[in-house]
Amino acid sequence: MLKINKASFSDFLTDVMRYNELVAPVMTDNSRFETIKDVSKIDIRIHAYFPAKKFFFKKCQTLFTYYDGKIKVPEIELDKNQRIMIGLKRCDLNSIKRQDIMFLQETKDPYYQEERERTLLIGYHCSEPYDDYCFCSSMDLGDFYDLMLYEKDDAYLVEIGSDKGRGFVDRYRKYFWDTDLYIRPHERRTETRLHLNKREISGLRNNPEWKKEISKCFSCAACVTLCPSCYCFDLYEETNAKLDKVQKKRNWASCQLTCFTKVAGNHVFRETREDRFKHRIFHQIKYFKQKHGMNLCTGCGRCIRGCPTKINWVDMLNRM
Amino acid sequence: MPRTKRVEPEKEIKPCNPYLPKLYKILKYNKESSDCFLIRLDYKGSYEPGQFFQVSLPGIGEAPISVASYSSTHLDLNIREVGNVTKAAAKLKKGDTLYLRGPYGKGYPMEKLFGKNLLIIGGGSGVAPLKGVLSYIDKHKDAYGNVEMFFGFRAPEDILFKEDVKQWKSKHNLHLSVDKNPSKKKISCDVCFVTNIVEKAKLNPENQAVFMCGPPVMMKILLGILKNKGFQDNQIYLSTERMMQCAMGVCGHCMIHGKYTCLDGPVFRYDEIKDYTYD
Structure with missing residues (x-):
């Protein structure tokens, strides 16, 4: 087993930052993943309020440009630095896996692939749940990382999860020490206080419990924006003032908004808030599983934490 | 010392970009009715009846349009002016160009149904994808049994594909209806809903x-x-309409109960989506 001493951790990060783009959770106005300029700001224990998906599946991505009668695709930069992402929690890592399924397996999305391939994922294991909204221990999360850090006394034990991770360790070998310490099975688990008991929800669509919670929903779409797994998007076009250049763009979309299912002629398929809310929950814990064998939801709790009325759909399903 | 050499991405990512449309020329433009028009494009790839293409006009947007032909030399699209893209496309003319990407989706399972009698029912611009089916049947004459057709339109002026209708009448069993006949034209079809004649x-x-x-x-x-x-429900194939944007089963807009209309549809066997009407 390898370890990194906490005393040299900051030196290690400074060294990493010198030749790579380093992304880590920081506390600014709110907690988020950011490209780091000052290593002292990093706190890898933070379960960021905002997810890390913006680094791969960008909030706004220009796909191509119509200009001068031709289509121009933005150059894919090959000399971009490698990006090291540190402090991803197990829920974050698993949602990256789910986005990989959609953008690399279901389709080959070159924009996502470019960002994803240059990124090395270093996880941080939460020994305690971050707060009462986390429910990852009920979501059957798998191991998905290049490196994983487990806190142990004055060091981080390092588990290697891929060849990419091994290569990275070789490159920074002087910070990694061999150790006899190991991770016990119970140390790999985080027991969250919130727990989703209901696994099969097909028969619950008409349960009266929905109405109570949905009556609190504003359709503000915070849940979807904060979800690290949600991958739906809008395609649209933007024209410049001279009307000679049109950019085809991709934006995050939300199934909680009426425009999401609006077709030409202004018909909306999921017109009621109830239908839209149910659609989100069913997609998260049923539809995706039917097709890919795993829940889309990874139990990070961001949708409840960020909800202005704190709609706790996990509790709601448990009550049914 | 750690090696200072930066690690380059292993392979160059220059894949086929699935978002890129291609340019095609309009070979024919035909106004079919007050709000429908048919364009023929020099698309030479293969496609199946029931599939659709994303038609794209720079600066306006993209719209999914189902194919109305079955040919290896051209592609017919019947477009109804309802939204931004289709209204702009109506202003095109012969010789103009149009961006397309596709074909997408699952069409009618024509091969699976060899030997069956076919009952084909269409209403309004819904006849367009069925025109593709009929071209397919023409090319596979002996593959199917009896072909019975019921097409309904709003008014005599709205009858689409008038030339084809004449041919279909002679070749197959075509029952035609119009909802109303305000201009009191002399017509050779029933004045009622298509559902009544069925x-x-x-x-x-x-x-x-x-x-x-x-x-x-x-x-x-x-x-x-x-x-x-x-x-039986498993005898019926119907074409569904949803908001389709990426057409590759990712963007999520067209999802019906976990199924992507653009990937698993737009043609569904009724028993597959029967219980999902609320979605």
């Missing part, structure tokens, strides 16, 4: 497959009528 017709569900495409109201009524006539 209801009156004598239909034998045995060894039969039903294709239908049209307004949701029409399909809903027809499903009831066909059920009464003894048709």
Whole structure:
């Protein structure tokens, strides 16, 4: 087993930052993943309020440009630095896996692939749940990382999860020490206080419990924006003032908004808030599983934490 | 010392970009009715009836349009002016160009149904994808049994593909109806809803497959009528309409109960989506 001493951790990060783009959770106005300029700001224990998906599946991505009668695709930069992402929690890592399924397996999305391939994922294991909204221990999360850090006394034990991770360790070998310490099975688990008991929800669509919670929903779409797994998007076009250049763009979309299912002629398929809310929950814990064998939801709790009325759909399903 | 050399990405990522449309020329433009027009494009790839293409006009947007032909030399698209893209496309003319990407989706399972009698029901611009089906049938003459068709339009002026209709009348069993005849034109078809003529017709569900495409109201009524006539849900194939953007099964807009209309549809066998009407 390898370890990194906490005393040299900051030196290690400074060294990493010198030749790579380093992304880590920081506390600014709110907690988020950011490209780091000052290593002292990093706190890898933070379960960021905002997810890390913006680094791969960008909030706004220009796909191509119509200009001068031709289509121009933005150059894919090959000399971009490698990006090291540190402090991803197990829920974050698993949602990256789910986005990989959609953008690399279901389709080959070159924009996502470019960002994803240059990124090395270093996880941080939460020994305690971050707060009462986390429910990852009920979501059957798998191991998905290049490196994983487990806190142990004055060091981080390092588990290697891929060849990419091994290569990275070789490159920074002087910070990694061999150790006899190991991770016990119970140390790999985080027991969250919130727990989703209901696994099969097909028969619950008409349960009266929905109405109570949905009556609190504003359709503000915070849940979807904060979800690290949600991958739906809008395609649209933007024209410049001279009307000679049109950019085809991709934006995050939300199934909680009426425009999401609006077709030409202004018909909306999921017109009621109830239908839209149910659609989100069913997609998260049923539809995706039917097709890919795993829940889309990874139990990070961001949708409840960020909800202005704190709609706790996990509790709601448990009550049914 | 750690090696200072930066690690380059292993392979160059220059893949086929699935978002990029290609430019095609309009070979023919034909105004079919007051709000429908048919364009023929020099698309030479393969596609199946029931599939669709994303038609794209720079600066305006993209719209999914189903194919109305079956040919290896051209592609027909019948477009109804309802949204931004289709209204702009109506202003195109012969010789202009158009961006396309596709074909996408699952069409009618034509090969699977070899040997069956076909019942084809269409309403309004829903006849367009069925025109593709009929071209397919023409090219595979002996593959199918009896072909019975019921097409309904709003008014005599709205009847699409008038030339084809004449041919279909001679080749197959075509029943035509118009909802109303305000101009009191002399016409050779019933003045009633298409659902009425289907209801009156004598239909034998045995060894039969039903294709239908049209307004949701029409399909809903027809499903009831066909059920009464003894048709099973797994005999009926219908074309669904949803907001489709990426057309590759990712963007999520067209999802019906976990199924992507653009990937698993737009043609569904009724028993596959029967319980999902609320979605």
